[in-house]
Amino acid sequence: MSKFSSKIRRVNSPGSQRKTGRRSPLATVALIVIGLMSTGGAYAMFSSTAAAETPAVTQTTIAAGEKLFAANCATCHGLSVQGSATGPSLIGVGAASVDFQVGTGRMPLAAGGPQAEKKPVQFTDSQTKELAAYIASLAPGPALPSSAYLKGDGDATKGAELFRINCAMCHNVAGAGGALTAGKYAPALSGVTGAHIYEAMVSGPQSMPVFNDLNITPQEKADIVTYLKYLDKNPSPGGVDLGNLGPVSEGLFIWIFGLGALVAVTVWIAAKAN
Amino acid sequence: MSTETPTRTPPSTVVVASRGQRFTGAAVNYVDERTSISGLVRELGRKIFPDHWSFMLGEVALYSFVVILLTGTFLTFFYQPSMADVVYNGSYVPLKGLHMSAAMASSLDISFDIRGGLLMRQVHHWAALLFVASIGLHMLRVFFTGAFRKPREINWFIGFVLFILAMAEGFTGYSLPDDLLSGNGLRIIDGMVKGIPLVGSWISWLLFGGEFPGTHIVARLFTLHILLLPAILIAALGAHLLLMIINKHTQFAGPGRTNDNVVGVPIMPTFAAKAGGFFFIVFGALVLMGAFFTINPIWTYGPYDPSPVSAGTQPDWYIGFADGALRMMPPGLEFDVFGHPLSLNIMIPLLVLPIFLGLVAFYPFIEAWITGDKREHHIAERPRNAPTRTAIGAAGVTFYAVLWATASSDLIATHFHVSIEDVIHSMQLLVFVGPVVAYLLTKRITLGLQKKDREIALHGFESGRIVRLPGGEYIEVHEQLDEYERWRLVSYLDYEPLMVRPDERGRITVAQRARAGLSSWFFEDRISPPTTTEVEREHASQH
Structure with missing residues (x-):
């Protein structure tokens, strides 16, 4: 740096030099300045287009998120996100957690209860991202998943096996949901977006355990998302799936509709012709 | 009237029978001379069926059993009762390349790669559910009309044996695809067996040929499912039908209907036509169910692996009452007696359920002893005219229904938005209070x-x-x-x-x-x- 500045000084000092065919020493300076500015500008332009791909976390988004937080979340989670008697601290929960909880409508909570229910989403997507950026700015935590893992182009077989081993005991083998203790439940997974499935795995909302990237790698998570998307897209090969609830709905069906219809037939057969 | 008849009939038709008639006559005569079957046909053909709809429930069971035999035979052509490890390479994408037993792979092949296989599998399973359900309803009809009284006590008992056999058939069949759900079901059975003091572990090892799940159980269940149990079932079914013919049908009281006659239509020809038609209606209904409604989607359950257990794992409906009894047991019932575990949480259901089933099996004899009634009864009673029996029946149905409902405690919790503990506690209360209330009310x-x-x-x-x-x-x-x-x-x-x-x-x-x-x-x-x-x-x- 000092070498560079001394050079500038050196080229600047002989001000009374006679004009020759050679270009002015100032031209070098101008060239450097232009060069620097153009590269800087181009870099700035490049980086701003990159920011459109993955959400740009700028001071403005964080500030907007902070305002939204103060207006909508601070009552329970505390003005400085430290938590209160009615809501946990959100320091370190990460953007993924916020995007899941707010993006599925679970937060803000409508009422206390065994667990937060899925309901109509209360914030726009950009507001959700602002809230996520704010919470992520406070402490490191699980980030929003890269869209590469959410396309549903992974290995469905592997995803299905991982799902059976890690998820089915609560969510049911067909993702139809299941009961937990004290009125809590694992929700049904049909129609849930890939992003929310992924975020739930990394953030472990409510009763759900966290499946971190060492436990289930991002690619394996993508496989699970692929399997669930496969189930969503492909109706049961056997016909109406009766809610995928297994033998209970099958039993109810055979008693009510199967045997019911046949009893009606027996009544018809045994009826006296009038 | 009779004097007019000859004049009405043209003489030509009287003289020559057509070629077809002559052939039929000759053929029937040929058979009869060698088998003397005409006596049987005469007896059978004259069997009278009273026309009340509730007398046809047993027929639903019979016909669904025929459907089970037909579809089951088809399935045995393609099913491999083996637990050998194979790599699935069939059409169902989310299982491709996975290791599984040959039983599971062949069940998947039946479902996806054999023409009509999925329909056959689904019809077979729906028919099995209908078989047990219609037996249940048939038993309730017989119970509540007192049709089990002398001389039909033994036939009631045979019917009860058929009910148990049907459940055993159902359970062994449910386990054959070796999918995750059925494997979990087997594990519960294994746990129940191991819960028997002293001999439990030995019986379990005998059953599975070693530690659960082993490599033998599917082949053993297959032999039971297609050989032993059906053989006993068909023999018992034959005895059941034979006794029904010997004892004749009961009928509801009515003018001209006494304890000494049966009023109705004979088998030949009207009833046979009706019954034949009814068979096709039952068959048709089952095929419709198999065609449009998924049953036992083993492709979703995946191959059996002892580690995963799915939420909402239930047995088929007819085993539900036993599953419910297990789910209902409160904690803290496991003790250690001289170094041997005593699992009362398993022993109590294992003792209570056989007592309940025993009461059902022997009810006709119990009631006959209490009433001291040695007469024959061929008139079906209206349930109101036997208040105590009807009330006992209602109490029994309530007891069974509470156990049955408890088997789906988790689904009751999620679908009615209540806590599963509350469901279980309510059921624990209801299993005692419910039958009493039902008795008194009824x-x-x-x-x-x-x-x-x-x-x-x-x-x-x-x-x-x-x-x-x-x-x-x-x-x-x-x-x-x-x-x-x-x-x-x-x-x-x-x-x-x-x-x-x-x-x-x-x-x-x-x-x-x-x-x-x-x-x-x-x-x-x-x-x-x-x-x-x-x-x-x-x-x-x-x-």
Whole structure:
């Protein structure tokens, strides 16, 4: 740096030099300045287009998120996100957690209860991202998943096996949901977006355990998302799936509709012709 | 009439039978001369079926069993009862490349790669569910109409054996695809067996050929499912039908229907046509169900692996009551006795359920002993006319239903938004309170209905028409029943509690006292049918 500045000084000092065919020493300076500015500008332009791909976390988004937080979340989670008697601290929960909880409508909570229910989403997507950026700015935590893992182009077989081993005991083998203790439940997974499935795995909302990237790698998570998307897209090969609830709905069906219809037939057969 | 007949018939038709008729006649004669089957056909063809819809429930069971045999035979052509490890390479994408047993792979091939296989699998399974369900309903009909009384006690017992065999068939079949759900079911059975003190572990090792799950159980269950159990089932079914023919059908009381006759249509030709048609209706209904409604989607469950257990793992409906009994057991019932674990949480269901089933199996003998009734009964009772029995039946149904509902406690919790603990606790209460309430309510309701019948038989219906008599008196005109309708209401047997009588040595035994006590419990509260005198007197003094 000092070498560079001394050079500038050196080229600047002989001000009374006679004009020759050679270009002015100032031209070098101008060239450097232009060069620097153009590269800087181009870099700035490049980086701003990159920011459109993955959400740009700028001071403005964080500030907007902070305002939204103060207006909508601070009552329970505390003005400085430290938590209160009615809501946990959100320091370190990460953007993924916020995007899941707010993006599925679970937060803000409508009422206390065994667990937060899925309901109509209360914030726009950009507001959700602002809230996520704010919470992520406070402490490191699980980030929003890269869209590469959410396309549903992974290995469905592997995803299905991982799902059976890690998820089915609560969510049911067909993702139809299941009961937990004290009125809590694992929700049904049909129609849930890939992003929310992924975020739930990394953030472990409510009763759900966290499946971190060492436990289930991002690619394996993508496989699970692929399997669930496969189930969503492909109706049961056997016909109406009766809610995928297994033998209970099958039993109810055979008693009510199967045997019911046949009893009606027996009544018809045994009826006296009038 | 008879004198006119010859003139009506043209002589030509009398003389020559057509070629077809001659052939049929000759063929029938050929068979009859060698088998003497005409006697059997005559007997069978004259069997009378009373026409009441509830008498056809057993037929639903019979026909669904035929469907099970047909579809099951198809399935055995392609199913491999082996637990050998293979790599699935069939059409179902989310299982491709996965290791699984040959049983599971062949079940998937039946479902996806064999023409009509999925339909056959689904029809087979739906038919199995219908088989047990229709047996259950048939048993309830027989129970609540008292059709199990002498001379049909033994046939009731055979029917009960059929019910148990049907459940065993169902359970062994449920386990054959070796999918995750059925494997979990087997694991529960394994756990129950191991819960038996002292011998449990030995029996489990014998059953599975080593530690669960082993590599033998599917082949063993297959042998039971397609060989042993069906053989016993068909033999018992034959005995059941034969006894039904020997004992004849019961019928509801009505004019001209007595304890000594059966009024209805003979098998040949009307009933045979109706029954044949009904078979195709049952078959058709099952094929429709198999075609449009998924049952046992083993492709979703995936191959069996002892580590994963899915939420909402249930047995098929007919094993539900046993699963419910297990789910209902409160914690803290496991003890350590001299270094041996004593799992009362398993032993209690293992003892209570056989007692319950035993009461069902032996109920006809128990009731016959209590009533001391040695007569033959061919008239089906209306449930209201046997209040105590109907109330006992209602209590039994409630007990079973509570156990059954408990098997789906988790789905009740999620679908009705209640906590699963509350569901279990309610069921624990209901299993004791429910049968008692059902007993008392049913008994009151049946007695109330009997009173109402008596009232109607004696006084007729209130017509709401008020007439002023010449003397100025106002009366309401009652519409009387005709003789036929009244017959239905007044013809039932009136039992009275047995008296305690000393035996020939002048003693009153404990059994006697118990019997007298039970008898008065049975018949203390009763409404006697109106006698002819009462009816006539009422009608003479009638408005």
